Amino acid sequence: MDQYADSPRTRYITAASAVFAHKGYHAASLAGIADQLGVTKQALLHFFGSKVVLYEEVLSALSDRLLSSIENVEGTTPEAMLRTFFLHLSQDALCNVEDTQLVARALLDAQTTSENWPMKPFLDALGALAHKTKRWSKASDAELFCWIYQHIGSIQHFAISQTTLRGMYGAEAFDVLKETHQAQLRAALADLENDPV
Template identity: 40%
Template sequence: METKTRFIETATRLFAERGYYGVSIAAVANELALTKQALLHHFGSKEKLYGEVLQTISNRLMEDMSRIVQASENPREGFEACLMYFYDALQSRPDDTLVLMRELLDNKQRAENAKTWYLKPFLDSLCDMALAASPKRLKNQAQAFVVVYQILGAMKYFLVSEPTLVQMFGSKNWKAFTEHYEPELRALIAARLD
């Protein structure tokens, strides 16, 4: 595995577990068996390392979305396929899910000073896709954004709740929940487009 990739994956895991404010450059360096100075040499600051984590997640999502859209027969099929891909990606990469949730929830102080919004292109693309998928229902970018955000929020909230719901209801019930979730998610997407 490439060195930078290993650094970013380790940082992603730590930011997912502890949030932006709970992770220091020293903690990431320690996990990687590096000195703090060696890690700073690669990224310059904790903010830049965190930016690389967000950029990596965004790039992966954008590349996969582009591939899915190109393979789709129409805008609606492409939009639905991208959302279902995103749901699968969040399941298979739980650290990404937590980082994205923490970015929304823990970002109050940093938001005022942010110069780059790494996930904005991803959200903009999904909004454009929603508009193309449902031009009769969605009349403007604001409506499309709300629909996209509701659907993404439903996915992320469900997936980050797994540890609590497993403890609360048991593994067998969680398995049943997940079996029923995907068809309900598809129904939610269809309802928001019709």
């Protein structure tokens, strides 16, 4: 068992993740996060020093989870690993909407000086894996990045929209939409063994 799993720091980051996911950086407050945890604002400040630092820790924890999902993906070839990663990401996004919302909020909240954005190691690792596939081995970084972003964007947009889609069309229709989205994702990932275009 992870010795840090139940530490106050970990609990604070977990609670703050949910608040930042639902409200975004600007609408979230340390006092609100502290109230939700049943601690004082000073307790949060003791561990993190400021809301900015807490937010960076939240995004770093998310990046670490996503990076770990790339490092631990199973497959015998880069193509199989990349395909498995995206299909798992799609399933995880539907089940863990808060992480998906957090990514979207982080993108919306990012400043023009985001050179040190905590999600960069995740995107770099995903790009490195994609460059190992036959299809993307000779692609420019720009081409590859846009391809990756199209898939991540589709997955995240669909996951964030699931409550609205269920409300508009009903649970049965949403299940059909979910299956169709997965089928289209699998089709889009089917050409990874093909020669570069």
